[in-house]
Amino acid sequence: MVHFVVEKPQIMSASQNVVVSETTRSSIIPNNNSSSQKLPPGLISISKKKLLKNIDIINGGGQRINAWVDSMRASSPTHLKSLPSSISSQQHLNSWIMQHPSALEVFEQIMEASRGKQIVMFLDYDGTLSPIVDDPDKAFMSSKMRRTVKKLAKCFPTAIVTGRCIDKVYNFVKLAELYYAGSHGMDIKGPSKGFSRHKRVKQSLLYQPANDYLPMINEVYRQLLEKTKSTPGAKVENHKFCASVHFRCVDEKKWSELVLQVRSVLKEFPTLKLTQGRKVFEIRPMIEWDKGKALEFLLEALGFGNTNNVFPVYIGDDRTDEDAFKMLRDRGEGFGILVSKFPKDTDASYSLQDPSEASLNI
Numbered sequence: 001m002v003h004f005v006v007e008k009p010q011i012m013s014a015s016q017n018v019v020v021s022e023t024t025r026s027s028i029i030p031n032n033n034s035s036s037q038k039l040p041p042g043l044i045s046i047s048k049k050k051l052l053k054n055i056d057i058i059n060g061g062g063q064r065i066n067a068w069v070d071s072m073r074a075s076s077p078t079h080l081k082s083l084p085s086s087i088s089s090q091q092h093l094n095s096w097i098m099q100h101p102s103a104l105e106v107f108e109q110i111m112e113a114s115r116g117k118q119i120v121m122f123l124d125y126d127g128t129l130s131p132i133v134d135d136p137d138k139a140f141m142s143s144k145m146r147r148t149v150k151k152l153a154k155c156f157p158t159a160i161v162t163g164r165c166i167d168k169v170y171n172f173v174k175l176a177e178l179y180y181a182g183s184h185g186m187d188i189k190g191p192s193k194g195f196s197r198h199k200r201v202k203q204s205l206l207y208q209p210a211n212d213y214l215p216m217i218n219e220v221y222r223q224l225l226e227k228t229k230s231t232p233g234a235k236v237e238n239h240k241f242c243a244s245v246h247f248r249c250v251d252e253k254k255w256s257e258l259v260l261q262v263r264s265v266l267k268e269f270p271t272l273k274l275t276q277g278r279k280v281f282e283i284r285p286m287i288e289w290d291k292g293k294a295l296e297f298l299l300e301a302l303g304f305g306n307t308n309n310v311f312p313v314y315i316g317d318d319r320t321d322e323d324a325f326k327m328l329r330d331r332g333e334g335f336g337i338l339v340s341k342f343p344k345d346t347d348a349s350y351s352l353q354d355p356s357e358a359s360l361n362i
Contacts, residue, residue: 068259071276072247096343103337103350104357110335110350114311120302120334121152122295122324124316125162125169128339128358132278132317134249136237141172148359153177157302161185161291163282163320165240179205183241184284184320185294186210190301205301210241213272213285217243220269220283227261234258241285248279277318291320292327308333315339315358322347 103110123129129149130139152158159179162169166182166189176192190205221238224245228234233249245262247255262281266274275282295312296305304310312334314324325336325347336348339358352358 065256065259068276069255072255072259072279073252093343097351100338100346100348100351102357103352106350117309117311118304119156120299120304120310120312121156121158122161122298122312122314123149123158123358124314124318124321124339125160125164125172127278127317128315128355129160130172131355132248136235136246139172142359145355145359146173146175149173149178150175159298161294161314161316161321161324163239163242163244163277163318165238168239179298181291181294181298183210183239184282184289185291185297186241186285186287186289188294188297207297208241209289210285210287213241216269216272216285217241217283220265220272223265224262224283227265228258231258231261243283244277245281245283246279247281275319277320282320290323291316292323295324295327310334313337315352316348 125141126132126136126139129145130141133139149158153175157179158177159181160169160173161181163184164182166180166187169182170180177195179188179190181188186209188205188207217238217240221236221243224236224243228236228245231250231254233247233251233254235246235249237244237246245258247258250258262274262283266272266283271286272283273286275284295314299305299310299312304312310333312328312331313336314321314328314334315337316324317339321336321338325338328334328336329347329349335350336346337350337352337358338344338346338348339352339354340346341353
């Protein structure tokens with residue numbers, strides 16, 4: 001039997017200096033003392049149905065493993081087996097571009113749509129401001145891109161929204177005047193004191209809806225390091241409120257083995273969910289929070305929560321960015337730009353080929 005305790009959310013006004021530990025949450029408190037139920041000390045947003053579904057995904061059999069491996073191949077767009085014949089591939093690409101035209105080619109239309117409104121920029125990091133590289137510790141931002149983002153932030157409120165932890169992405173970007181939303185939006189921080197050029201946010205901004213998960217993520221990170229060390233090329237990262245396992249450098253023959261290793265760890269942590277990005281597994285708390293929610297929060301903090309005079313733009317390249325694209329499409333204001341050389345199912349309105357085009361667009 002599972003008991004649920006629900007708290008009202010804490011809302012931060014744009015003029016407050018507030019540290020918020022949790023959003024609307026429910027506490028799952030098992031009525032037994034099973035050691036396998038490693039739950040955080042605080043409250044978490046999760047339903048019984050979602051919990052059971054997550055346990056099924058983590059503990060699924062061989063068929064589930066095959067599905068994960070197929071998904072791993074699908075996340076590798078250059079994988080030969082995933083590419084259709086050259087003629088049909090080109091037709092598919094042409095059709096996709098018609099639906100998601102290049103943001104560079106329709107730049108004037110975009111500017112016209114934003115006329116008279118406050119533009120707010122949201123930027124993913126990996127694959128958007130920096131190229132995708134084999135070693136995530138070497139995903140350096142070019143000096144040209146840094147200068148471009150710095151100029152952008154002089155004109156508009158600008159945020160980096162990334163799966164990385166804030167400290168790591170800040171070491172890459174090195175711009176104190178930006179807003180940072182790390183750990184897929186679960187760690188939000190405003191510009192350093194004295195650097196904000198936008199009067200709407202008068203004091204410091206800090207928001208961490210998954211704060212109670214810190215001990216759990218640290219433990220999962222430790223176990224994943226130990227469990228995957230026998231798989232050459234696997235790299236585990238701790239992003240503070242989430243973790244990731246990169247398989248970009250793992251031989252495809254070892255993918256099934258890696259799936260088993262990751263799942264063997266996560267089966268002891270049913271309140272963490274496993275998702276997948278571009279050649280990476282993402283391990284995140286099962287709370288109702290994602291990059292789309294982070295955008296909503298930042299717009300509210302900037303004073304644009306209930307206004308039609310804002311034009312938010314989000315540029316990203318990965319599956320986790322789709323939450324932000326969908327949020328903008330549902331909101332009916334602004335738009336998303338997908339950075340990709342290959343057609344993908346997306347809620348973004350426009351597209352760019354690679355980070356070099358992103359620097360031209362911003």
